Amino acid sequence: MISLDANSSPTPEELPPEIDGLRMTKQRREVFSVVLAERDHPTANDVFSRSQKRMPTISLATVYNCLEALVSHGLVRQVNFEREPSRYCPNLSDHCHFQDEKTGTIHDVVFKEGVNLADFLELPQGTEVSHLEISLKGRIGSN
Amino acid sequence: MISLDANSSPTPEELPPEIDGLRMTKQRREVFSVVLAERDHPTANDVFSRSQKRMPTISLATVYNCLEALVSHGLVRQVNFEREPSRYCPNLSDHCHFQDEKTGTIHDVVFKEGVNLADFLELPQGTEVSHLEISLKGRIGSN
DNA sequence: TCTTCGAATTAGAATAATTCCAATTATTGC
DNA sequence: GCAATAATTGGAATTATTCTAATTCGAAGA
Numbered sequence: 001m002i003s004l005d006a007n008s009s010p011t012p013e014e015l016p017p018e019i020d021g022l023r024m025t026k027q028r029r030e031v032f033s034v035v036l037a038e039r040d041h042p043t044a045n046d047v048f049s050r051s052q053k054r055m056p057t058i059s060l061a062t063v064y065n066c067l068e069a070l071v072s073h074g075l076v077r078q079v080n081f082e083r084e085p086s087r088y089c090p091n092l093s094d095h096c097h098f099q100d101e102k103t104g105t106i107h108d109v110v111f112k113e114g115v116n117l118a119d120f121l122e123l124p125q126g127t128e129v130s131h132l133e134i135s136l137k138g139r140i141g142s143n
Numbered sequence: 144m145i146s147l148d149a150n151s152s153p154t155p156e157e158l159p160p161e162i163d164g165l166r167m168t169k170q171r172r173e174v175f176s177v178v179l180a181e182r183d184h185p186t187a188n189d190v191f192s193r194s195q196k197r198m199p200t201i202s203l204a205t206v207y208n209c210l211e212a213l214v215s216h217g218l219v220r221q222v223n224f225e226r227e228p229s230r231y232c233p234n235l236s237d238h239c240h241f242q243d244e245k246t247g248t249i250h251d252v253v254f255k256e257g258v259n260l261a262d263f264l265e266l267p268q269g270t271e272v273s274h275l276e277i278s279l280k281g282r283i284g285s286n
Numbered sequence: 287t288c289t290t291c292g293a294a295t296t297a298g299a300a301t302a303a304t305t306c307c308a309a310t311t312a313t314t315g316c
Numbered sequence: 317g318c319a320a321t322a323a324t325t326g327g328a329a330t331t332a333t334t335c336t337a338a339t340t341c342g343a344a345g346a
Contacts, residue, residue, distance in 0.1 A: 025323065059325050080225050085303060101273065110265045120258040126284035130244065135276045141269035168294065202296050228332060
């Protein structure tokens with residue numbers, strides 16, 4: 001399990017050659033470490049420009065490929081706010097997202113202890129939810 | 144208030160010249176009546192082609208303009224599933240959306256009696272939510 | 287009714303995020 | 317080391333949506 005400790009995220013070199021059956025190529029390690037490093041929900045473009053610092057030859061297509069690989073292997077979450085560009089989040093714990101309308105900043109929001117979907121939604125019986133996305137927008141405090 | 148009775152949705156001609164301070168032009172009436180008529184969460188393109196049946200001269204840009212006017216006046220809701228094209232929904236009651244992965248069909252899902260956000264989310268104090276979108280994906284029954 | 291003026295509509299161009307493609311390069315298993 | 321497979325690359329293509337500039341509409345007043 002990759003550490004989510006905010007104080008020390010792994011450098012690309014510290015990432016193992018394979019995670020959860022996903023072969024960690026140089027580029028995937030770079031991209032993953034970028035997403036792990038600054039947990040500010042970067043867009044693919046953000047990840048691209050950050051990755052370029054250490055790996056100037058990486059291409060945007062590769063960043064998209066790597067993000068897609070990481071997302072489909074459940075190592076990173078893809079976060080959408082309406083029709084804005086997708087963002088990427090390494091926090092795998094059950095949570096949703098709140099965007100401060102003033103600054104655009106995105107905050108992770110956790111569910112209260114012990115709540116689950118069926119508790120607050122009138123889901124048709126037999127429904128199997130494979131994917132859930134909750135996105136909030138608004139203001140914080142007096143801003 | 145526009146009737147949401149599933150059995151009889153208003154024809155464009157039946158819509159008033161103004162709703163909630165929004166001037167209902169011929170095109171807006173057409174677009175609105177299309178969204179009210181088939182509550183299948185059509186995309187802008189769907190609305191465009193349906194509108195063209197009665198009004199062959201309407202343009203796609205106008206459909207986008209009209210939808211945007213209707214959405215920003217709170218007469219229609221814009222519904223997003225990840226990065227798919229936006230869909231439009233005339234159901235203004237508090238609800239969210241479930242997409243059947245097999246068919247792509249979108250179903251309205253209502254909240255259980257009396258639940259509200261603060262009950263299940265650990266929102267930072269002072270948070271004012273202006274917009275909330277909950278999108279589910281999955282399968283229904285044995286499909 | 288005629289005129290005026292702001293708003294709405296239109297067609298088509300522009301934009302921007304993302305995906306696709308074909309060629310090259312890296313990696314794995316033998 | 318060699319073939320087979322997978323990943324990367326740059327650039328082109330795609331697609332939903334927005335923008336632009338010109339035209340048309342429609343309400344309000346003369």
